[in-house]
Amino acid sequence: MDACLYGTDGFYSTRGSAGRSRGDFITSPEVGPLFGAVIARALEQWWQEAGCPDPWTIYDVGAGPGTLLRSIGVAVAETRPWELKNVDIASGDHDLAELPSALDNCVVLANELLDNMPFRVVERRDDGLYELFVADGERVWRPSPVRLEQLELPVGGQVPLLEQASAWVANTLDRGASRVVVIDYGATTTAELASRGGWLRTYRQHQRGHDPLAEPGRWDITTDIAVDQLPSGSIVTSQADFLRRWGIESLVAEGKDYWMAHAAAPDLKAFRMRSRIAEAEALLDPAGLGSWLICQWMPG
Numbered sequence: 001m002d003a004c005l006y007g008t009d010g011f012y013s014t015r016g017s018a019g020r021s022r023g024d025f026i027t028s029p030e031v032g033p034l035f036g037a038v039i040a041r042a043l044e045q046w047w048q049e050a051g052c053p054d055p056w057t058i059y060d061v062g063a064g065p066g067t068l069l070r071s072i073g074v075a076v077a078e079t080r081p082w083e084l085k086n087v088d089i090a091s092g093d094h095d096l097a098e099l100p101s102a103l104d105n106c107v108v109l110a111n112e113l114l115d116n117m118p119f120r121v122v123e124r125r126d127d128g129l130y131e132l133f134v135a136d137g138e139r140v141w142r143p144s145p146v147r148l149e150q151l152e153l154p155v156g157g158q159v160p161l162l163e164q165a166s167a168w169v170a171n172t173l174d175r176g177a178s179r180v181v182v183i184d185y186g187a188t189t190t191a192e193l194a195s196r197g198g199w200l201r202t203y204r205q206h207q208r209g210h211d212p213l214a215e216p217g218r219w220d221i222t223t224d225i226a227v228d229q230l231p232s233g234s235i236v237t238s239q240a241d242f243l244r245r246w247g248i249e250s251l252v253a254e255g256k257d258y259w260m261a262h263a264a265a266p267d268l269k270a271f272r273m274r275s276r277i278a279e280a281e282a283l284l285d286p287a288g289l290g291s292w293l294i295c296q297w298m299p300g
């Protein structure tokens with residue numbers, strides 16, 4: 001998976017970090033500026049609660065083309081001493097390849113990053129745990145050295161092991177971030193992923209692929225995440241609940257009012273305000289983006 005996504009001929013290396021958002025898959029920031037505007041409201045309160053630090057840095061990791069911080073930048077008051085920095089390992093329009101080693105007075109955001117981090121695949125059998133490998137393009141199941149003491153997995157259950165994703169969160173917390181906010185699709189438990197299946201998917205230009213081993217490097221490979229495999233202590237909400245908590249509905253109402261007042265001779269802003277209605281529908285959709293999970297760690 002690492003080679004297929006980030007190797008020399010990998011999906012993200014050859015398409016650039018913007019690849020997926022140019023049409024392979026629509027993420028919340030790519031729906032429109034409303035998502036960033038709501039996050040900016042949350043950031044404003046977190047900044048004040050932190051005692052208004054100056055500077056205060058917001059990193060978006062796995063930023064792709066940097067759309068999220070662009071819309072946050074538009075929504076936030078110009079007087080705020082905030083630094084907005086994009087981080088992405090793939091080439092593209094971003095500031096950093098990696099997070100710095102000290103993250104005091106920093107918030108780290110990651111939208112649909114963890115699902116794209118290489119994972120292992122294991123299956124519980126009567127005689128122990130087996131792990132999926134690929135040899136000469138074929139699937140091979142071998143006894144796995146992994147221990148699953150913490151995770152409940154019934155016999156026959158197959159799940160992703162999110163070691164890299166979990167290590168990334170732990171490492172980011174170790175660097176002293178004030179808050180880490182991860183947004184992704186998945187479930188709260190690994191057992192739930194095992195029972196519902198279908199957690200490994202491939203995409204290209206809105207098309208679902210079938211076999212993750214087909215055309216290596218030409219398809220995005222993703223997994224649902226399981227919160228119980230990430231560091232403990234996070235507050236977990238659905239994206240819909242989070243966006244409502246931070247006022248998406250009042251931003252939509254403001255958009256409607258502006259549109260009504262300008263509908264006779266609409267300017268560009270009027271069209272942008274009207275588009276909040278459709279953006280909110282997509283962002284809150286209980287069968288889609290609204291069901292994504294938001295995990296927040298607030299050390300200290």
Ligand SMILES: C[S@@+](CC[C@H](N)C(=O)[O-])C[C@H]1O[C@@H](n2cnc3c(N)ncnc32)[C@H](O)[C@@H]1O
Nearest residue numbers: 012017027062063064088089090111112113116
């Ligand atoms: C699905 S895209 C999400 C893009 C953007 N966050 C959005 O929501 O539209 C995942 C991005 O994560 C980046 N990525 C994957 N692993 C990473 C890592 N370890 N550090 C930084 N970026 C990473 C990929 O290059 C890709 O641009």
